[in-house]
Structures are given as structure tokens and as C-alpha cells.
Amino acid sequence: MPELPEVETIKRDLEKEVVGKRIRSVDVSGMRSIRRHPNKKHFITKLEGHKIGGVKRKGKYLVIKLDSPDVLVAHLGMSGQLLRTRGTKDPLNKHTHVVITFTQGGALRFVDPRTFGELFVTPSDELEDHVPELAHLGFDPVDDMMSWTRFGDLLMARKAKLKTLLMDQRFAAGIGNIYSDEILFAAGLRYDRSSDSLTSQEVRRLYRAMVETLQEAIKHRGSSLADEQYRDLFGESGGYQNMHKVYDREGQACRRCRSTIVRVKVNGRSSFLCPQCQV
């Protein structure tokens, strides 16, 4: 579910809400969400008693520093939520897999119905040697400034369809199905244009669209679709879904030209575009 803007929203709220807190206890309901660990104790003992030092985002991964040689890494998959709770009274959601309770009171819950998300603790030094997925991530479209000529070189080095490339975490880290569609609309480019076919003007438009679309989505605290699966740290919906130009707008009028928005299948996933505005 969550893509870069949603993960970034959670990251900023975690910085305000949990940095400096000490972990009193950790409860884990099953092995699925901590599947990289051999058993629950292996995960829990690396967390209990430690203080949270800072939070970073790498693509769609959250890296939470501890006052120990380790970091806690979180990936939310399709349906994962990290929720900050104040009291212990709020009833546990059915799919709460991990609860991290702080000595100062309150807790952080990991809720994940589809269980594609995960949490794991790993040494922070040479993190990327321990976690190949992190080592393989491409540039961060929001954090890593880049000239559009360099961006053009990266596009030319690959001959892939634009949507496939934008969603490839080894190319750019953090873009998924929603934002690839929104970026391509903002750039006026079709999903199936080959990455090595762009004019220099189109390269600039795509780069600008990528950065601005993601930044704008962060400002609106991400997108929550109809099923409300994405929630921020406080359980609140994002607001960017109301700004979508194409995603989940099949059959509706293009906000720019009034043509009908179309849905197509790309790599087995639904994609949305305006056939008039995108060439």
C-alpha cells in the first residue's frame, strides 16, 4: 500500500513521536511478521531496554536507530500500518502482530492484514551487507538531488517502459503503482513509452513531474484509497487521493482536457491514464 509519500509521512511523525522513547516490552503474536528471525526471543531481546535514536527512510523502508549496534527495519508491504497509541485501552485490531511498549507509556503497534509487511532487527554497521534489498535500491527521488541530464543518462542506460522503470526499486526507490501513474500524467507521457525514446524536453518534464508529484503528495500526507488501508501514525487518512488526476479515476473526466480516463493492465497491475494528455 504505502509508497514513498506515505512512508515519508510516517517517518516524520515517528521522529516527533517515538525518538527518545525507551522500549519497555515487545509482544509478538506470530512469526510471519518477523520471519527473518529464527524465533520471537531473537527479535524481542534485541529491542527490549533500548532507546530509539532516530528514523530514516530508504525508498519504502523505514530504518529506526537504536542505542545499540542494531536498527529496527520496517517495510509495510501492501497493508501494513504503524500506529502510535497512548493508552493500552484501545482494543487491539485483529491483525495486530507486534506491539512495542515504551517505558514512558504508550506503544507502537504493527498492524498488517495481508502480512506482506515485516519488521526485523539487524546490525546498523554495513546495514546494506546484511539487507541486500537495501543495497539494491536506486536513487531516492525526493532526497537525492540530481541534474536532469544525469536523470536522462539513467533513462538512456535502460530500455524499459517508463511505468515499469519508475516502479523498479533498483532504478528509483519508493515509487509504486499510484504515483507512477500520477507522475506520468503530470509529465504528459504514456506508461509504455520506452525510456530511451525521450527528447531532452521530455526528460526534464518527467524529472520535474516525479519530484513535484511526490513532494505534493507528502504535503497532503499521502493517499488513502476507498478501503482506507493506508493510515498515518495516528490512524488518520491522508488527503492526496482527492488530488489524483488519473489513479482510480477510470471513466471520469480528465481534469485537464475532459477526455475519459482509461484503465489498462501493465505487468498485471491496473494503470490509469488520459489518452489525450499523455503521448
Added chain:
DNA sequence: CGATCTACCTGATGGC
């Protein structure tokens, strides 16, 4: 090497 499929899960929705 890249492109394409499949599996991993639960839940919501729509057709019959």
C-alpha cells in the same frame, strides 16, 4: 542481461 509470471496473504466487492 531483462521481461514476465507466480506466490505470498486477508478482506472487500460484485455477479449469479
Added chain:
DNA sequence: TGCCATCAGGTAGATC
């Protein structure tokens, strides 16, 4: 009502 098929923000691994 229920039953079945389809679809959903992601990614790794197998296969071609």
C-alpha cells in the same frame, strides 16, 4: 443469503 471470482498500495524468485 451464500458461493465464487476478481481485485487491492509490494516484492522476491523462478522461468523464459
